Amino acid sequence: MDRLACIDLPALALQLLLKRRPQWEQLPVVIVEEDHPQGVILDVNEHARRMRILPGMRYAAALALNRDVRATVVPSEEIRSAVETLTVKLRRFSPYVEASASNPGVFWLSGAGLRGLYDSVNSWAQALSEFIAGLNLSGSVCAGFTRFGSFAVARSRGGVTLFRDPDAEREAAREVPLTLLDIEPAFRDTMTRLGVHTLGALCDLPAAGVQERYGSAAARLHRLARGDLSPPLELRYEPEPVRRTLYFDEPVDNALRLLFILKSRLPAMLNELRDRGEALAALCMQLRFDRDEPRLEELRLAEPTLEERVIVDLARLRLDTTAMVSGVIELELEAVGRRVAAGQVQLFGDRPRRDLAAANRALARVRAEFGNNAVRRAEIREGHLPEARSRWVPLERLEAARPLLKREPRLIRRLLVRPQPLTRRPRRRSDDGWLARGVEHGPVERLVGPWIISGGWWQRRIHREYHFAETRRGDILWVYFDGERQRWFLHGTVE
Numbered sequence: 001m002d003r004l005a006c007i008d009l010p011a012l013a014l015q016l017l018l019k020r021r022p023q024w025e026q027l028p029v030v031i032v033e034e035d036h037p038q039g040v041i042l043d044v045n046e047h048a049r050r051m052r053i054l055p056g057m058r059y060a061a062a063l064a065l066n067r068d069v070r071a072t073v074v075p076s077e078e079i080r081s082a083v084e085t086l087t088v089k090l091r092r093f094s095p096y097v098e099a100s101a102s103n104p105g106v107f108w109l110s111g112a113g114l115r116g117l118y119d120s121v122n123s124w125a126q127a128l129s130e131f132i133a134g135l136n137l138s139g140s141v142c143a144g145f146t147r148f149g150s151f152a153v154a155r156s157r158g159g160v161t162l163f164r165d166p167d168a169e170r171e172a173a174r175e176v177p178l179t180l181l182d183i184e185p186a187f188r189d190t191m192t193r194l195g196v197h198t199l200g201a202l203c204d205l206p207a208a209g210v211q212e213r214y215g216s217a218a219a220r221l222h223r224l225a226r227g228d229l230s231p232p233l234e235l236r237y238e239p240e241p242v243r244r245t246l247y248f249d250e251p252v253d254n255a256l257r258l259l260f261i262l263k264s265r266l267p268a269m270l271n272e273l274r275d276r277g278e279a280l281a282a283l284c285m286q287l288r289f290d291r292d293e294p295r296l297e298e299l300r301l302a303e304p305t306l307e308e309r310v311i312v313d314l315a316r317l318r319l320d321t322t323a324m325v326s327g328v329i330e331l332e333l334e335a336v337g338r339r340v341a342a343g344q345v346q347l348f349g350d351r352p353r354r355d356l357a358a359a360n361r362a363l364a365r366v367r368a369e370f371g372n373n374a375v376r377r378a379e380i381r382e383g384h385l386p387e388a389r390s391r392w393v394p395l396e397r398l399e400a401a402r403p404l405l406k407r408e409p410r411l412i413r414r415l416l417v418r419p420q421p422l423t424r425r426p427r428r429r430s431d432d433g434w435l436a437r438g439v440e441h442g443p444v445e446r447l448v449g450p451w452i453i454s455g456g457w458w459q460r461r462i463h464r465e466y467h468f469a470e471t472r473r474g475d476i477l478w479v480y481f482d483g484e485r486q487r488w489f490l491h492g493t494v495e
Contacts, residue, residue, distance in 0.1 A: 010155065012082065036382070038059070153176065207228075262331070262333065278339050282298060289329065291325070295322070414492050414493050453480075
């Protein structure tokens with residue numbers, strides 16, 4: 001079957017969200033880039049689209065159109081994991097599956113070589129549609145001839161669509177509205193003002209004018225719609241994972257014995273990775289107990305390696321901290337490899353005083369003993385309140401330091417996880433000094449400020465007046481007066 005099938009799971013992030021929150025199914029729901037009134041809307045459901053809420057708008061603008069709009073952020077890791085899982089499952093229907101990099105939820109499958117497995121293109125497409133329905137996902141299938149044409153038709157139609165020849169696919173794609181495609185909101189709105197509502201009307205525009213007036217992204221869409229640009233399917237075959245499953249006649253409740261069993265299987269797994277030109281980046285251990293819930297333990301190495309000693313040492317640390325209420329009856333090992341250079345030549349030169357490789361190995365030992373989330377680093381992000389402007393994310397590996405060429409003396413502000421209430425400030429200036437943190441710190445001699453943070457009307461009203469307070473002992477406190485609660489709070493110190 002010399003055909004190409006496109007599976008479109010529209011608004012995959014929304015479908016994943018509504019699986020968790022089925023009570024939102026009858027409400028307008030949007031996915032936003034960040035949980036903020038000015039957060040950009042990335043995707044909308046059909047209820048929101050009927051209220052003229054479209055991707056690219058701000059969440060505040062959507063609330064102005066309808067106050068019942070529900071918004072949330074779906075982490076990119078969750079979407080990426082779902083796409084990877086679906087890609088693996090779709091290989092039951094074709095060994096060559098490509099997931100769209102720009103549209104999560106869009107997949108292309110090659111029908112080459114499947115004539116012996118399916119009676120016709122229709123039976124193949126019907127099998128794909130039934131598979132999607134079995135996952136409780138809504139989507140459409142289009143068996144066509146080109147990537148963009150099959151995608152456009154699948155996005156505009158439900159169920160299964162078949163085409164006998166490329167001309168029929170091209171004519172159907174011309175009728176697809178531009179509002180259904182994931183294009184730049186500004187370009188979409190411009191085309192609407194010009195009366196260009198479908199792909200066919202877009203194709204009728206001169207190519208040179210589109211490139212000159214609207215840029216390369218619009219010109220590429222124009223070429224795809226006209227068929228001038230038709231990239232082939234990226235046929236990439238994913239090899240079988242390096243996996244070993246061990247069954248025990250008697251439950252194993254000893255971590256040392258389990259480690260020796262793992263060590264006996266490890267050389268063969270490392271040889272498979274070596275033959276692929278890969279090294280071990282992570283080792284997943286699925287433990288199934290006699291009278292307990294299964295447990296997945298993942299060892300992440302500091303850097304890809306084929307050294308058995310390093311891997312066994314990390315596995316020992318992890319198994320020593322694994323509570324075995326009942327014995328292990330099944331152990332499944334899966335080696336996650338990463339491609340490495342065939343030969344790595346170490347250049348001569350001055351070696352740094354800090355050994356990053358040793359530091360990363362030490363962090364890998366900490367993760368192996370206390371879990372993958374034990375090592376974290378602070379990451380700056382946008383936020384309305386000071387406590388929302390940073391978050392802790394897992395630290396995979398240390399990088400080389402990049403010091404500033406010019407040393408600049410800077411004060412360090414250390415924030416508290418939870419602001420601490422302070423003693424009340426005297427209302428009259430003639431009163432004694434303000435003992436904000438007690439007698440041992442001395443009275444506040446100088447108060448600099450205020451810097452006001454106000455807002456929160458979209459969730460909970462906030463009004464804070466921040467000050468730097470210098471005590472007689474020399475401490476510099478970062479405090480604020482909460483206008484809603486009429487109290488002073490300590491949010492951090494300055495060093």
